[in-house]
Amino acid sequence: MSDIIKSVDRALDILLYISHIGRPVGASHLSRVMGMHKSTVFRTLITLENKQFLVQDQNTGKYSLGVSVFSMSRKIKLYDIFGPYIKALGRSFKETINVSVLEEPYDGIYRSTIVAKEENNDHALSVNPEIGSSMNCYCSGVGKCLLAFSKNMMPELFNNYNYEKHTDNTIVTSEDLVSELDRIRKRGYALDNEEQELGLTCVAVPIFDSDGWAMAAISFSGPTARICKQDINVLVENLKQVSTEISKTL
Amino acid sequence: MSDIIKSVDRALDILLYISHIGRPVGASHLSRVMGMHKSTVFRTLITLENKQFLVQDQNTGKYSLGVSVFSMSRKIKLYDIFGPYIKALGRSFKETINVSVLEEPYDGIYRSTIVAKEENNDHALSVNPEIGSSMNCYCSGVGKCLLAFSKNMMPELFNNYNYEKHTDNTIVTSEDLVSELDRIRKRGYALDNEEQELGLTCVAVPIFDSDGWAMAAISFSGPTARICKQDINVLVENLKQVSTEISKTL
DNA sequence: GATATTGTTCGATAATATAGAATCTTATTA
DNA sequence: TAATAAGATTCTATATTATCGAACAATATC
Secondary structure, eight states: OTTSOHHHHHHHHHHHHHHHHOSOBOHHHHHHHHTOOHHHHHHHHHHHHHTTSEEEOTTTOOEEEOHHHHHHHTTOOHHHHHHHHHHHHHHHSOSEEEEEEEOOOBTTBOEEEEEEEEOOOSSSOOOOOOTTOEEESTTSHHHHHHHHHOTTOOGGGGGGOOOOOOSTTOOOSHHHHHHHHHHHHHHSSEEEESSSSTTEEEEEEEEEOTTSSEEEEEEEEEEHHHHHHSOHHHHHHHHHHHHHHHTTTO | OTTSOHHHHHHHHHHHHHHHHOSOBOHHHHHHHHTOOHHHHHHHHHHHHHTTSEEEOTTTOOEEEOHHHHHHHTTOOHHHHHHHHHHHHHHHSOSEEEEEEEOOOBTTBOEEEEEEEEOOOSSSOOOOOOTTOEEESTTSHHHHHHHHHOTTOOGGGGGGOOOOOOSTTOOOSHHHHHHHHHHHHHHSSEEEESSSSTTEEEEEEEEEOTTSSEEEEEEEEEEHHHHHHSOHHHHHHHHHHHHHHHTTTO
């Protein structure tokens, strides 16, 4: 902890703070909130602005996230980000793990995209979706989890699903989906109880952003027999631990 | 320039470099490329990793962009980023300016979204599209500009447009679109020569990423009479100046 | 199995980030 | 419109601390 470069650490705090509060802020405000001297804040702001991590509004003098952040965001490889965490999980438990994010709804349909996965090759039976593949949210663990915990959700759109009854457990009405999402929010995790495919069970938890909304979801999935032999609560606790580890500094 | 905090500046350089080269890199490599001492690089990496701006792959020891960058990217307000630049342009020229980005193709259709605009209220006649509105690329200046300079373009998808002939000048075949894009690449800017609406002219240039691909496009648009009275080359030069200003540090 | 490369640790010194006050600029209130 | 408050910006001295250099440990390479 003592090897950390103080000035850099403070600069990163400022970036995260500006990102978190979501509106332009000035030096004095930051000085108060961060407990740093105004002139130190200012020098840091100058440095961040110079490399375009911040832009200053000429009228108000306040700072927002800059084009460098936008540029970086376009080059992010989500697998690199989530890979290390799920690899660790994969070593402990021998199940398939995947991380998904919610897509912008298109044609009024909410879908999720898989951005990272850790396959389980120890068993013949396992699920292996492709990275980048997208699917409807109503019938998967990560999908429902994202619907339950994401910002700006529009439940009206649930009516746009062309619900397909894959199994007896598949949710096929908006009303059932809404109440299932309530249940998920209450208990803090989602369960795909053979809703997509017979014999396939999945448990998913959200990965929270600094404002408490889901930015992704992470799950164990595998044959019902194997998943249920493990204590679901243990799986959930482990997923939650990784989830909070991921969002710890945001 | 002397007010810049050296350690912070170097940390930002490292972030931009890792983002730019697009694959995980290690301390020694960075030390060589950035001309910094290995242990200084290392301490910087530790600091960036601690706040999750970087993640380290446990197997290789190399670093990638971390979850904090992902988190920030979700909170970016593109208007805050591009607003300051186009405001300055708006003060000089009295025309409508807008900035657009290319959407992920959906249903095989390339569309652009307006992320920032500066309206021109000095004249009764002007164009005022909404921020957030999306439109087909084949019949607008920024749209064609994005098609011409973006990475990973799939020209096959041009066949999916349901071309509508808005005016005599509208492009209505993939072949014509492809050759128009060639022309645009050669001369470095795009022109909407009353292709979308009679009497409406638009000149657009790309905003380049660190790898030379367009991450956005910026344009002047207005009544043909007014736009053409100004020297197109002057407009283009001014747009290009802002464009390079925006991408200068990436 | 030997060698080179790379990730990581540590301590001394000189560079430089910080704090504090002071100035200039914009917004608020009387 | 004047007076006042709040905020942005500049400057400098000092003590903190980032940097360098070298050495170690752990991998990868040949």
